[in-house]
Amino acid sequence: MELTGAHGGCCVIAHKKERWMKDPSQPGERIRVSELSQPKPTILKIGGSVITDKNNELAARTQVINRLAEEILKANVKDLVIVHGGGSFGHPTAQKYGIKDGLKDDKQVLGFAETHHVMTVLNGLFMDALVWHNIPAVSITPSSCIITEMGRIKFFDDAILKTLLKMEFLPVLYGDAIIDQKLGFTILSGDQIVSYVAGKFNAERIIMGVDVDGLYNADPKIAENTKMYSHLTLEELKKLKEKLGKPTACDVTGGMFAKMAELVPAIEHGIPVTIVNGTKPDYIYKALVGEKVEGTTIKKE
Numbered sequence: 001m002e003l004t005g006a007h008g009g010c011c012v013i014a015h016k017k018e019r020w021m022k023d024p025s026q027p028g029e030r031i032r033v034s035e036l037s038q039p040k041p042t043i044l045k046i047g048g049s050v051i052t053d054k055n056n057e058l059a060a061r062t063q064v065i066n067r068l069a070e071e072i073l074k075a076n077v078k079d080l081v082i083v084h085g086g087g088s089f090g091h092p093t094a095q096k097y098g099i100k101d102g103l104k105d106d107k108q109v110l111g112f113a114e115t116h117h118v119m120t121v122l123n124g125l126f127m128d129a130l131v132w133h134n135i136p137a138v139s140i141t142p143s144s145c146i147i148t149e150m151g152r153i154k155f156f157d158d159a160i161l162k163t164l165l166k167m168e169f170l171p172v173l174y175g176d177a178i179i180d181q182k183l184g185f186t187i188l189s190g191d192q193i194v195s196y197v198a199g200k201f202n203a204e205r206i207i208m209g210v211d212v213d214g215l216y217n218a219d220p221k222i223a224e225n226t227k228m229y230s231h232l233t234l235e236e237l238k239k240l241k242e243k244l245g246k247p248t249a250c251d252v253t254g255g256m257f258a259k260m261a262e263l264v265p266a267i268e269h270g271i272p273v274t275i276v277n278g279t280k281p282d283y284i285y286k287a288l289v290g291e292k293v294e295g296t297t298i299k300k301e
Ligand code: IPE
Pocket: 046, 047, 048, 049, 084, 085, 086, 087, 088, 090, 091, 094, 115, 119, 174, 175, 176, 177, 187, 188, 189, 190, 191, 251, 252, 253, 255
């Protein structure tokens, strides 16, 4: 093994024919340079508030899910990864049993199973719509391939994800109840999965489908006279972060504030983020095909 020196800010090491560099998504880890030459995927997050009715427990918006499947089919984006949230399936169950804070009481064990199970039910409804629209979508269960440490992704067996992308399937992941090395278990948000996968797979872009028109200077669902930003730099986002909507009672993963905090490493990595209203017809479609659409774009500079 021979150290060949700094290269674009990263230390590149020649190891026979393999070239390695620091993994942008995993401090202390290395990644094969050849892996970076894979096609750059688009990562689409569909917020739980888009596909479920957050005011009613276990209420899926099946018409919205079907419309989104039509938009995804019509957009026909190559190298797409979808991650969806929990909405009124994952959040209320996780909250009822205090799953995010870890295993403290035996009664939570069944709660962990129930939280994971309701997420598989929501995922099933989402997959139903995609597959019956003739989209070759394949679900990846996060709790079967990810382990966290204090709520942060520590281990992610992405071999299946990588292979599915290579074989031109559409992989679909979701926020899930997850085993945690220190806490016993916790809740992993879809947003953390988005940021991790984007960094690891050197994504082209991230599209966040939410239930508001973009990013505002205050929570538009509570405050009056709010202002929406159409473009933000990373610096501007960092300044704004503190002001963004704090979590609502039924969002165990932290609402828009946490969403943006999760995306910072991906934006720092140079991956642009577009936030659009997924509840409005054709917004996700337009974002996917790169047409002009109302929303907020966040770029490194
Ligand atoms: C939450 O995932 C998953 C569970 C509560 C099990 P997200 O945090 O990504 O969900 P949304 O998009 O906010 O609903």
